[in-house]
Amino acid sequence: MLLGAALTLLPFQSDLPMLERLLFNTRRASVWLTWLAGMLIVGSALLVTLEVLLRKLFNISLGGADEISGYAFGVATALSLSFALFERAHIRVDALVGKFPNMLRIPVNMFGLILLVSFAGVVVTMIWSMVMDTLEFSSRSITPLRVPLAIPQIPWMLGWMFFVFSGCLIGLVAVQRWWRRDESGVQDLIGVKSLDEQIEDETV
Amino acid sequence: MLTKTLLILLALIGLAVPIAAALGWLGLILQATESPMPLHRAISDMAWQTGTDFLLVAIPMFVMMGEILLRAGITERMYDAIVKWLGWLPGGLMHSNIGSSALFAATSGSSVATAATIGTVAVPQIKKRGYNESLFLGTVAAGGTLGILIPPSINLILYGLLTNTSVPELYLAGFLPGFLLAALFMVTIIVACLVRPAWGGEPISAGWPERMAALPALLPPLGIFMVVVGSIYAGLATPTEAAALGVVASMVLAAANGRLTVDMMRQAIEGTMRTTAMIMLIIIAAVFLNFVLSIVGLTQALTDFVTGLGWSPMQTMLMIVAVLILIGCFMETLSMLLTMAPLITPIVVALGFDPVWFGILLMVLLETALITPPIGINLYVVQGIRKGGNMNDVIRGALPFVVTMFVMLGLLLAFPSLALWLPSLVY
Numbered sequence: 001m002l003l004g005a006a007l008t009l010l011p012f013q014s015d016l017p018m019l020e021r022l023l024f025n026t027r028r029a030s031v032w033l034t035w036l037a038g039m040l041i042v043g044s045a046l047l048v049t050l051e052v053l054l055r056k057l058f059n060i061s062l063g064g065a066d067e068i069s070g071y072a073f074g075v076a077t078a079l080s081l082s083f084a085l086f087e088r089a090h091i092r093v094d095a096l097v098g099k100f101p102n103m104l105r106i107p108v109n110m111f112g113l114i115l116l117v118s119f120a121g122v123v124v125t126m127i128w129s130m131v132m133d134t135l136e137f138s139s140r141s142i143t144p145l146r147v148p149l150a151i152p153q154i155p156w157m158l159g160w161m162f163f164v165f166s167g168c169l170i171g172l173v174a175v176q177r178w179w180r181r182d183e184s185g186v187q188d189l190i191g192v193k194s195l196d197e198q199i200e201d202e203t204v
Numbered sequence: 205m206l207t208k209t210l211l212i213l214l215a216l217i218g219l220a221v222p223i224a225a226a227l228g229w230l231g232l233i234l235q236a237t238e239s240p241m242p243l244h245r246a247i248s249d250m251a252w253q254t255g256t257d258f259l260l261v262a263i264p265m266f267v268m269m270g271e272i273l274l275r276a277g278i279t280e281r282m283y284d285a286i287v288k289w290l291g292w293l294p295g296g297l298m299h300s301n302i303g304s305s306a307l308f309a310a311t312s313g314s315s316v317a318t319a320a321t322i323g324t325v326a327v328p329q330i331k332k333r334g335y336n337e338s339l340f341l342g343t344v345a346a347g348g349t350l351g352i353l354i355p356p357s358i359n360l361i362l363y364g365l366l367t368n369t370s371v372p373e374l375y376l377a378g379f380l381p382g383f384l385l386a387a388l389f390m391v392t393i394i395v396a397c398l399v400r401p402a403w404g405g406e407p408i409s410a411g412w413p414e415r416m417a418a419l420p421a422l423l424p425p426l427g428i429f430m431v432v433v434g435s436i437y438a439g440l441a442t443p444t445e446a447a448a449l450g451v452v453a454s455m456v457l458a459a460a461n462g463r464l465t466v467d468m469m470r471q472a473i474e475g476t477m478r479t480t481a482m483i484m485l486i487i488i489a490a491v492f493l494n495f496v497l498s499i500v501g502l503t504q505a506l507t508d509f510v511t512g513l514g515w516s517p518m519q520t521m522l523m524i525v526a527v528l529i530l531i532g533c534f535m536e537t538l539s540m541l542l543t544m545a546p547l548i549t550p551i552v553v554a555l556g557f558d559p560v561w562f563g564i565l566l567m568v569l570l571e572t573a574l575i576t577p578p579i580g581i582n583l584y585v586v587q588g589i590r591k592g593g594n595m596n597d598v599i600r601g602a603l604p605f606v607v608t609m610f611v612m613l614g615l616l617l618a619f620p621s622l623a624l625w626l627p628s629l630v631y
Contacts, residue, residue: 037477039473041264041473041480044261044265045447046448049452052449070257074252077255077480079477080478080480080481083481084485087478089479089481090482091539092220092222093217095534096219096220112221115216115225115229119228122244123247126245130248130252160251192220196588201478202316202317203317
């Protein structure tokens, strides 16, 4: 809702500088990925419900609904990480920083973003070597389904990578806006969410 | 090592570093300085195992159920129906605030969503019916906290994950204390309004025919609650399966009300995935940090330190409660749960307390944290809905309910069976 409004505020995206345009498109991609992720969750809910009903009413076991919805959940979460970053959904305690003078707030927000993205970077590095192992050994799950683990792990890894990419891009554009003294533009990207924005998120 | 860890954590959180990054980097720093082994190599495995854990699939599903119900058009009718049933009590609508919060929280699980949704419906009534503004706002803020304890609570799932405690058992344990706390809130309102009748606003009376006519409006939330919690208690479904049933049931309900549209689902999905991604990132960081803490021996050191003080278990427990109340004044609840549960539960268990019981006690402490200044998100949410006036009105109004929560903590400490009796029947 908020996002839709923000998107329409940008009148001619082709007039934007290159990085801003890339950011616009990345953000749009993150929304699409999130919808896809949501479909995975809705699909899992339907699958698990079907499994429960069949088991209780007809004593038929589909089997594997728990495993598949686990993978769907992992992939869905990874695909939404970037969206949550764009939405500034990550919890931050700003009791202290909120009292800082405006001049210090941007460096503090930048510091928070750098730590978040670099931590994700460490995770992605480790995920990369894990997935390479999966591919090399053609690993399968140790369950009756024997799912080739590459199938869920590759989109999962791509979601994490997209998260790190979005984070770097957000950082670059924030620096650019800061340089242009567009302080509210920086706030929109990396600031702590105001209470009104939070309430708007959580209600209809 | 203990002091250093605490200082780094406080510095990172104080500088408004996102909680996930603060926990993750604390883990990375500790492993670099304290451990000879490259523990960070395990991080991908943890991200995968935790990220695909079937138990945690319940998180996006419960969040989605709440997001759908929020948009299914049931809140206002539910509120009006509860007014007809509870409005005669001294304090009138304020009881409906508590009652509908309890019911809404039971199906939504988000305290911000509960306080914001009930608040939006309720706050316009203050002037219309001449309530004491402060106390009325307090009931909305306090009512919103109930979702943490009343099943299906996401916080209880997280506690179960981090402390290896059975989630169905925790759900059973939270049932009585959750509704007892709601009842105690109502007693608080009655006492306040008997002392100062002017606070209670215009009385509302509804006859029995009116009450019966209002009942159908209560059926949807009660029905969802029965499907979800009932199926867990009856042993028909695991928490995650119950959550899946809840998602499907809420979609059916929204469809019955003509609200199941593509646009509505899109909004529900965005809300769900935003929250899920945020929670999961913190959980993965917290799981990694706990792994590092236990490998470098910090968890044990903390337990040894506390048990070595030579205090009696009850003295130690009172100290823990006091410290957590203090921390709750400054920390946001989710981060407080994820950092404190893995550190403190081993101490509590070493002292001979039951981890299920402590889980419930911790939830009441988290509820307290939601309405204790200076950082109590529900206070800000209520203030935000009200648009104008002084923040201190809300804080003053919430104060009686903070006291009520202390009473609840006291009851749990004195009578652990409040939490443990129901699970003992089943397990």
